[in-house]
Amino acid sequence: MDERKTPLFSEIAEASPFIEMPELDWSSVTHDLELSTFNSGMIIYQQDTVANYIYLVKKGRVRVDLYSYSGEYKSLFFASTGCLFGEISTIDGLPNRGTAIATVPSKVYLIPKARFQYEMSHNIQFCNNVALLLARKFRFLTAEIELQSFYNSYYKVGFVLTHLVRSYGTKTDEGYRLNIGFTHQEMASLTGLSRVSVSKILSDFKTRGIIDKRQGNIIIPDVDALYKMLLENVNI
Known part of the structure; x- marks a missing residue:
């Protein structure tokens, strides 16, 4: 690819x-x-x-x-x-x-x-x-048409996260902190997935160390790991 x-x-x-x-x-x-x-x-x-x-x-x-x-x-x-x-x-x-x-x-x-x-x-x-x-x-x-037509659910959630980093991320010693309150329902409405699916995917991302959550904010410890996950989930 x-x-x-x-x-x-x-x-x-x-x-x-x-x-x-x-x-x-x-x-x-x-x-x-x-x-x-x-x-x-x-x-x-x-x-x-x-x-x-x-x-x-x-x-x-x-x-x-x-x-x-x-x-x-x-x-x-x-x-x-x-x-x-x-x-x-x-x-x-x-x-x-x-x-x-x-x-x-x-x-x-x-x-x-x-x-x-x-x-x-x-x-x-x-x-x-x-x-x-x-x-x-x-x-x-x-x-959005391309995303919904050709890519799987993990890619969709990860793709939105990359844009959250671009628009609202602040570099810290822990990684990129998202300075925005963003609910699982809002993520679901953007990706076309259910809130339950989004919650499961974000939980898996946390288990794999792709994201973390501290004091109510999402942290992306390693943006390269997020990019790698996206490439692993290209579904075309």
């Missing part, structure tokens, strides 16, 4: 479900807006509704979930600093696909649709920012 052809070692490795783009300048639409605060667990908009705003995360984390008619859900992505969400509805005029919910206390700009549409028509830099963000989301969703 050529390592470069797996999601971990290809361009797909950059397609994390944790979308944070603080380098993008959105000041043309935010300079005169007040921030809205959403506490953890608050719903920002519901699936299949037409919202009056486009949303931009200033601080915090918002999860966008896709629900089935039976109430089951799959997490699409997590929006953090600099990430818009709800913009597709304004672009194509259709209802939002997904429910947006704050997973931690979050500060969010609510951008009126008319303002967004004006900037799209008159501001090339704003358009470039939107295009970059849409490309980022497209790369992730392409990676």
Whole structure:
């Protein structure tokens, strides 16, 4: 197996479900807006509704979930600093696909649709920012299709862990500490696995020394061991 052809070692490795783009300048639409605060667990908009705003995360984390008619859900992505969400509805005029919910206390700009549409028509830099963000989301969703189609459950959980390390890991003497509260249910909703399956896999990772848990935080003692495990579980 050529390592470069797996999601971990290809361009797909950059397609994390944790979308944070603080380098993008959105000041043309935010300079005169007040921030809205959403506490953890608050719903920002519901699936299949037409919202009056486009949303931009200033601080915090918002999860966008896709629900089935039976109430089951799959997490699409997590929006953090600099990430818009709800913009597709304004672009194509259709209802939002997904429910947006704050997973931690979050500060969010609510951008009126008319303002967004004006900037799209008159501001090339704003358009470039939107295009970059849409490309980022497209790369992730392409990676998600590949992950769900070709890779086994151990790979799926390990793949999410690598992105948690990239986005929220801090190097310590013990390894990489994940500075984020992340439940087994959230991992299940990202990977398409059951919570029980995720719990068993993480328990096995701990037994094998791939992860550890101290003071409520997950530790990755050796990232290379995590990468090796991924390669051992390529299932294509």
